Amino acid sequence: MGNCWGSTPVTNHNSPSATKPSTPKTSANHSKENGPGGRSSSDRKEKESDVRIGMYVENKDKDGTARTPPSGQVMAVLGPKLFTLAELKIATRNFRPDTVLGEGGFGRVFKGWVDEKTFAPAKVGCGMAVAVKKSKPDSSQGLQEWQSEVKLLGKFSHPNLVRLLGYCWEENQFLLVYEYMQKGSLETHLFRKGAEPLPWNVRIKIAIGAAEGLSFLHTSEKSVIYRDFKTSNILLDGAFNAKLSDFGLAKFGPLNGNTHVTTRVMGTYGYAAPEYVATGHLYVKSDVFGFGVVLLELLTGLKALDTNRPSWQENLVEFARPSLSDKRKLKKIMDPRLEEQYPIKAAVQAAGLILQCLESDPRSRPSMEEVLETLKKIDDTKDVSKDSKGSAKKKAAKRQEEHCRHQSLLQSRHGGTGNKVRAHSSAHVGPYQSTGARRPLYFPNHL
Incomplete structure (x- = not known):
């Protein structure tokens, strides 16, 4: 019915990235102000491990044995992009009020534009429309729900599940980027x-x-x-x-x-x-x-x-x-x-x-x-x-x-x-x- 991505958790998360967005992985090395709620490093490490599940998979032999690529790096699969907050500000014109699609207890959903291939921020009307869900800052419930969505939608692909295009964690804010649903x-x-x-x-x-x-x-x-x-x-x-x-x-x-x-x-x-x-x-x-x-x-x-x-x-x-x-x-x-x-x-x-x-x-x-x-x-x-x-x-x-x-x-x-x-x-x-x-x-x- 659909494809399952990243069904096997991995322990090596040193996959190279073209950009270095602020994510649960990188923010653990920042000052306490940049971590949600000032949690201890051990707490953050546990949460970071949760978030990364589903983002990468190990290469496996036919018998199911995990096989590490020759480079020693974990192979990334097509999945959610790690956005920076700056990129999402550009995509939504700095979260302008006239780009708001909806609002609720979690925060707001904004309409933005990104390049269809690279997902880089694009001008209004150019590229592909996206919906950017921005949780309220310093919300423990927002963090938990953000992690749940990244884990689940990062794993699954199905025509009747909204596609998660990317995510961001920066400045105590949790953001998710979805395909835009016109109706x-x-x-x-x-x-x-x-x-x-x-x-x-x-x-x-x-x-x-x-x-x-x-x-x-x-x-x-x-x-x-x-x-x-x-x-x-x-x-x-x-x-x-x-x-x-x-x-x-x-x-x-x-x-x-x-x-x-x-x-x-x-x-x-x-x-x-x-x-x-x-x-x-x-x-x-x-x-x-x-x-x-x-x-x-x-x-x-x-x-x-x-x-x-x-x-x-x-x-x-x-x-x-x-x-x-x-x-x-x-x-x-x-x-x-x-x-x-x-x-x-x-x-x-x-x-x-x-x-x-x-x-x-x-x-x-x-x-x-x-x-x-x-x-x-x-x-x-x-x-x-x-x-x-x-x-x-x-x-x-x-x-x-x-x-x-x-x-x-x-x-x-x-x-x-x-x-x-x-x-x-x-x-x-x-x-x-x-x-x-x-x-x-x-x-x-x-x-």
Whole structure:
């Protein structure tokens, strides 16, 4: 499905470089001010080793034995470039406010330009557009998430994962450089006021692409649990191909026959699996629950959690679940902006898949490979519902009736980001956006 880069950690990191950017490796030799948080050299060395994993690989014989090249140097593979802060300042015009693509708890994302071949800074409109993610200075969470992204995206290459082009660590700032995604996030297209409605076939295409990326992570040599699957982390290119982004919370899956890993509960309200919230036990299929929530958002056009809706409708899963197994009720919660232009059989199949993904017991949920297979079958269902046929006058009357019925539900979609609870709000700046700072999902029984 994709190529795995740098799957073997190395101990010799003396690979020559044409430039000498400030990175975790080089900053250990600088003064304490240049290291994050003034940690000890031993702490920094441990973190530096973590970051370098996935950036280089050893050459191996056929039997798998590591073989050092004659020069005694570790062979570098095509992977993320080590940028200097000066280079990224030039690429983004010194991080000018008008280059901001999005903003959230991690910091800001800026649009920049680099040469397509060398990745050297380029003038606006020349070369290749990139997205530069700049974390807040002196943020311990920013450092941890930065390291996680470098390790994971430095290892993996897949059409449905956002490509990490480079990274930088300098002056207590952590930066990541990604390919630029022209259409921004799925969240923007579903929930931003005035956004062009996505037709049914595009929604299914996006779901399939996201499922491809998640399935790849789950079935990689060391299974990866994404842990923060949501609409704002699904980015779209010019052809609406979906790619997963933001791997700051991703974790390697359980080892040695274990079914789960135990970790601090982090993520986003409305998407986190119930077993994870209740116990801190993270399963590979905890991601499947989040996928089911996103698929439900694609069908209904409603946010997973919105305090602007009536209290009984705030949580989309709880509100919509009873309607997913009834064809007549399902029609009532389908996104009215689809204007009934969808195959009702496919919608029913999608609703059934959502119910499977939202099973309370993770063992009862399908794998992402099974989810992907079902989505492809749904995509092959092309017959448009008979209810969508008829005169333009009947359609207009039906749309008006549907609009009135869903008026309370549409407050969120047309109300922008003004949620009452700021932890649930989204920062919308340009085509990219973030649901803000990630926070532990604290509940009274876990305090």
